[in-house]
Amino acid sequence: MEPILTLEHLTKKYGSLTAVSDLSFTINKGNVYGILGPNGSGKSTTLGVVLNVVNKTAGNFKWFDGNTTTHDALKKVGAIIERPNFYPYMTGYENLKLVCKIKGVDTSKIKEKLEIVDLFDRKHHKFQTYSLGMKQRLAIASALLNDPEILILDEPTNGLDPKGIHQIREIIKDIAAQGTTILLASHLLDEVEKVCSHVVVLRKGVKLYSGRVDEMVSSHGFFELKTTQQTELIALLEKNKAFGSIKTQGDLITAFLNEPMKSDELNSFLFKNNIVLSHLVQRKESLEEQFLKLTDNN
Structure with missing residues (x-):
């Protein structure tokens, strides 16, 4: 199996608080991984470290074969770890055009990505008119513009109504079906069970389980x-x-x-x-x- 991301004894401390403790697991190409745990379990901190926005305290992580620098590796990564940050007075299309310019991606990609997230018909509507679910879908389209090998999502359905939750989950499954590896952090058991093939369970920064979702529920009852x-x-x-x-x-x-x-x-x-x-x-x-x-x- 081809590794996309490997964590080795990763630790992050904030003073006396250990947010992530000695965490090790490997994400292989073509799977959907969930980091599952309650709020404060270290999910977002783990994502922050591998995306180079949080400095690790100890341990290591490597992208792909380990010979790629984090800077170069992140060019092959699409990520949403905060609320969508777009210009409200610009249309969905205009916002994505700006992202293309920043990422150095051809604008011809925009149509394809808007269709994936079912926003093509709303491309000329201003971002401020979008519902919360539509804003999140535009953020996913934005993260897909560089055709990433892995898509990283932090609590992708947080705050959405049931219809919005269903739409995001279906989009994640569709993206995964096209061969993109996905890593998502969630506190929702239901989300992981419905969307993910693999799960890492965290509690207070400590790994309790890592493996296939179906093997986690393969007890004899x-x-x-x-x-x-x-x-x-x-x-x-x-x-x-x-x-x-x-x-x-x-x-x-x-x-x-x-x-x-x-x-x-x-x-x-x-x-x-x-x-x-x-x-x-x-x-x-x-x-x-x-x-x-x-x-x-x-």
């Missing part, structure tokens, strides 16, 4: 059980190596699996041990449950 023989049931489950943690809330027992098991297998096993269930539901853990389990243990 859990059973929700009820019986009048609660004490006997818990004792039996605790002796069985197929089960991990077992939680009780009122009359509901939640038993997490260490290995695959079907509900009819469990029912048969319990019946042979003289335990009759009044309630049996098998569930898969969602990304949210996995995320909460990760952050609760740290």
Whole structure:
């Protein structure tokens, strides 16, 4: 796999506060990566460091094969890490024309990029007339003008209404489908689950998980059980190596699996041990449950 960005033991401190601590992961070409974590987890700081707007304290990062300077590498990067900053009295097209001049890009690119973000019909409307979602879409078009190998987005749907959120997510998926690598920071589990192929989970600057999204949710799930023989049931489950943690809330027992098991297998096993269930539901853990389990243990 071809690496686009590699972080090696990256650390950033602000006085006594450690914003990012010993962070290592690699982003490979053609994937959509999410840096997931609550506010204050170090997501924006990490993006700031690799984009050369924040100085690192320790560790390192390298773009592409490591032989490219950060200055040259950033010519192949498109990024939106702050609110869109365009001239309100200029049209969308005029603003992008100005960006082309700054980036040294031919203005022939503008039509294609406006079509990607579904703003071509509004290209001659002033920026100040755009909705928040349209402003964000224009910012994405701007970041795409230099045909970047990687697009970096910090909280791309923040503050948008449900329609705006859906539009941005669909645009991100469309851009990724064309082969552009994407790195986005988000505090929204739903966003990462719907848009990203890979995820890095941060909490207080520390990496809790790094890998594929589908592998993060590939646990064997859990059973929700009820019986009048609660004490006997818990004792039996605790002796069985197929089960991990077992939680009780009122009359509901939640038993997490260490290995695959079907509900009819469990029912048969319990019946042979003289335990009759009044309630049996098998569930898969969602990304949210996995995320909460990760952050609760740290």
